[in-house]
Amino acid sequence: MEQVKCECGHVNPYGTAFCESCGKPIEETTKPLLDMRYEGSARRSQTYNKTIIDKIWNFFSSVKVGVWLIVITLIASAIGTIFPQQMYLPPNVTPAQYYEDQYGWAGKLYYELGFNNLYGSWWYMLLLASIGVSLVICSLDRVIPLYRALNNQGVARHETFLRRQRLFSITNVNDERLFETLKERLAKRRYHIREENGNILAEKGRFSRWGPYVNHIGLIIFLIGAMLRFVPGMYVDKVLWIREGETKEIPGTNGKYFLKNEKFIFETYEKGKENEVFNAAIDRVGSGMVAKTYQTNAVLYKRVGPVIPGEEPKLQKVKEYKIRVNDPLKYDHYALYQVDFKLNELSKMSFQLIDKKTGTSFGTVTVDLRNPTPSYNLGKGYRVELLSYFPDFYFDNDGNPATKTKIPNNPAFVFKMYAPDKPKGEVSFVAIRQTIEPFGSNKYKMAFAGIETRNVSALTVRRDFTLWILGVGGTIFMIGVIQGMYWNHRRIWLKRVNGEVWLAAHTNKNWFGLKNEIKSIIEGTGLTMPIDQVGMEKKAAQGGNEHGATQ
Amino acid sequence: MMKKQRLVMRTVILLLLLAAVGYTIYSNFFTEKTEIKVGATAPDFVLTDLNGKKHRLSDYRGKGVFLNFWGTWCKPCEREMPYINRQYAVYKKQGVEVLAVNVGEPKLSVQKFVDRFGLTFPVVIDREDQVMNAYEIDPLPTTFLIDKDGKIKQIITGTMTEEMVKQYMESIKP
Structure with a gap:
């Protein structure tokens, strides 16, 4: 492509609308006003279109293409919110089945088009990546000619x-x-x-003109930060459910750290316990209706010696901390945030072995619901055996008692009761508020005698080495915005x-x-x-x- | 001259962008984000079976290990257990071991399950979820095929037919 020499003597690149130096229009137009966009400079994309590289470059250099990419991404993102994403489906369902059952043909289509996993799908990622590429190329293709034009501008016009x-x-x-x-x-x-x-x-x-490009640099740094999250070790985001009294490995730490939950505390605002000025507010919503504290009293341990999963760990206390909402336990770049809880999970259940007619008790059996003992000796010839245990009891499709999970939400037991006068034993099926005697009427009964509960706390385990990059990107983004807006x-x-x-x-x-x-x-x-x-x-x-x- | 320079610049920038995008997509879709992946060494662990015997994975070097994670409430696990049991009887003599890791249920429930299906391979209980964490178990059942050198050959999630169990055991014969 030949360059164009203006009558003022300045040599302009091909495609320039008016001379960079004196401003004389290169091609006469009939329009009364000059289009001052990009100082009339030749956007390079529009001038070279020969090799495949140029063609790809020119495609991404178009702002029109960039805007369409953003619009398509927005529409796709919106569609992704119509039905729940696959990761939020209840466990134990088949996604293909679930979408069709719940939402009919629309759900089926949704699943088949891959919207069930939209935000992690390859084509969604590709769209985001294309926006990134478009951003870089659009900026480069405009900032360089603009810089050139502003730098070469003459005084005499x-x-x-x-x-x-x-x-x-x-x-x-x-x-x-x-x-x-x-x-x-x-x-x-x-x-x-x-x-x-x-x-x-x-x-x-003049520096106001660089605002949009500074802004784009910030965006690109932000995107690089987001990209780094996929590098192993840069980003950890896990959840730890831990019961009171339990010591558990902290997931995402490769077995290096353990946590003990000493106690989980849930407090509400109650009348009489707060300063008087709050009484009116408490009256309005009701005493004990507004949460005040969610707190886990935790002890952090470090495992010493080699890490072999399953092996009883040798633990060294690191620190104690009261984890509250937005007040995480931080150590070694890990942070543990209070995120959820479950109050009063059943932990132990007690029964009395009684004679149904007389009501005489022959002793109490306490069943540990996490790991029950199979047999309980009550002395004097009275004995109870636990034949089966269903922590989360339901009747399955074949009509047999079964368990939904390993969590004791709705425990049920099959006991065999031995007494001096019943040496062969009597079988009784005991669930909450129900007793079934499968082999005819029994003489003895396991009568409910009480429960023990404990609270469960959920903590988010987070480690993020990309945060500072996102921060730098965001700051530069903002500087660019301000630079372009306020000058x-x-x-x-x-x-x-x-x-x-x-x-x-x-x-x-x-x-x-x-x-x-x-x-x-x-x-x-x-x-x-x-x-x-x-x-x-x-x-x-x-x-x-x-x-x-x-x- | 200028034109050539421009082409080179454009090519370099496009290649850089392509590399960044390619890496992101590749690492997101074609690799596991952890050390648990096919070809890696299976993390060692020690767990106790129902008879109180300790099983350490590294002690099984030289044999193929069919490592199955399961729970009593999981119906697909229940379905494939008899298949595994039958094929184990065949492949045990050929150097394939089965280790079934229960996901921390009461010993009572596990024992009852084992008795019901007459399982002959060692069943261990991961009481503290440590092994589950190390293997990043999400859906049940999940089966790891580990070869005689302790490397993960394949990861299978979902139910297996008896034919599949047979093929998998065949594939890790030492």
């Missing part, structure tokens, strides 16, 4: 360039001191002034043409502010206030009677 600026005026003045006064005033307003053969270019806030890139050109003074001005945003500034700069100098040619065009289009711009 061609007449057509000035005429075709949005703000433009011509004044007949014969004041030798005029430019000196203007320069003084411009400098006071922090304009950077360049002068060449009696032409003036006053410019300020304007303003330029004012002044040129003497045959005893006339031509004034033109451009800003990338806030034209109102620029007009006000010009007004105060030219005040009392006799210069004509520039006319807003866009405003004139609009009025003309609306059928106003006012005249067009002076041309």
